[in-house]
Amino acid sequence: MGRQASFRIVEIADLFRQLRVVSAIVRKRSMDAAEALIADIEPNRNYPLDFVVFRVTGYRSPHTEPSATLVGDILLGDLATLVQRLSGSIELAANVDGRVPLVLDDVARQLNVSVKTVQRYRRLGLVCHQVELDGATRMVCFADALQRFIENRKAPLKSASAYTRISEDVRAMMIEKAKLLRDSERLSLNEAALRIAGEHGRAHETVRGLLRRFDRRADQPIFTERGPLTRREHRMILRAHERGVQTAEIAARVGRSRKAVHRAILRQRGQRVRELSLTFLELNTFHRDDAQEVLLSPAIVRSNLNQPELSDDALHLLAVSHDWLEMPEHNEHALLGAYNFLKYRAATTIASLDTVPSAAAVDDIETDLRWAALVKRKLVLHGMAVALQRVEQNLHRPLSQAPRDTIVSSIALAWTVAARTVDTVDPQKDQHIARVCGYAMERTLAASGQRSIESQAAARHEPGTVLIEEPLQHICAWQRAIDPPARWFAHLHQLDSHAAELVSQHFGLTGLPPLTCVAIAEAHKTTASAVARAIDSAVMELRQYSSGAIELAE
8 A cells, every 4th residue: 555644633633543443343433433524524614523423433522612613625535535544454354344346446437537636536535545455455445435436526527527737739839829919918937827727728737837847847938027936846845954054055056046945844834834723722811911921920930841751661650640630739830821822822922923933933832832832742642641540440450460552552542631631611700621631532432342351361561561652742732733753863972062042942943932933043142044054053953863864982
């Protein structure tokens, strides 16, 4: 199989992680329920997360506060991905439930489109399954699922099937016409493409792309002026910047000024934070004049944010998790208030961003979100300890004495449940993490069918023999978008002391809140742009150390 389809909604990704560790019977039931839900989703409507979870799992949240709202057209694609990913974990027979499987080539022929277009249709809700067919795992679309998709998407399917590629003869005619329009009327590329598109009954963007590609490859391009950067060029510039390519080199590659490249980077960073799905509980204290001072000043919010350090030894994690069970109520309220306020402040700043935002504004947003993730880590540790306690009560035995697979899956499940439910706890309604996470874990265990192992012999595991991957990494959806991979920071000691200090302060590796480039510049008596350049350079060096491109010192 090729690369697995990815989720765009973090809540659906979390739901998949929970379902991945339940029994195959429950996974099959949830997979079928998700497919049935797709038929009821309208692209132009929004749906509460609680409704989606209930339809897929049968679990109804006991909380009365509003849950996250999911956009219908994106939800369709993620539900289709959920079905596909779950089917791959079950080893389905090709004729499961008497359904007729169609490989993607057959689907493409029926729809009169390419296989690549069929793959794109999965984002529109075309349901595909991974099944065992002809001795291999194949991606198929069942005939009844294809028929439902056709009935629900008649207009776009008709348009796609009527599309034909531009032949070489027509392409040559378009290029000659563009040369004529340029020479005789001095039209720009955009204007010429619009004229030619109308004459040939083609989309403006299709013709514009054709002319751009010709000019990029031609020794004598038709249009020598540079139009606005394309979306592809914007993405390429940001990707090159994040891989450590110098601004001057990027500018030379795309034929733009350094200033234009800098603006493109800021525009893409701004767009990236705009696309984040930030949900928060709006507490009454947010609207006080001293909200920032009240909510962000408690010591629990500003110190030891990276403690405790977690190892990949599951047995050690279970042993120390008992220390996380107790949390004074005033600390819990302080953490919840700060966590939601930081998200609220980031969302407010995002709403006011310009098309090309300032570096300081984007840095403010990213810094608030980094701080929010560190605060949430403390909350999740507490909720996770409660959830693990419920697992042990359900098993009637310490989890450390369970089979290895049970230990690993239970920790993953407890982490996922805690990470999800922490976002719903409302201190204004006298809700507490222990109660909310404990109840959510009990419902999840009941749905998974996990049973007591009291009658089984206790398993014995040596320290370091039961490992978990990256414990508590990426507990917030935005971390992958704004932060380097955590494994890069393992090479922090390879940097010179000044660079290591800047990186640690900026990303909150010291146990204190992360700092903006402006704040770091004030402390070091330099400029924010100099700090940003130094941090970018240091992060790229960490990237090279992590990939082995730089030989590590002995």
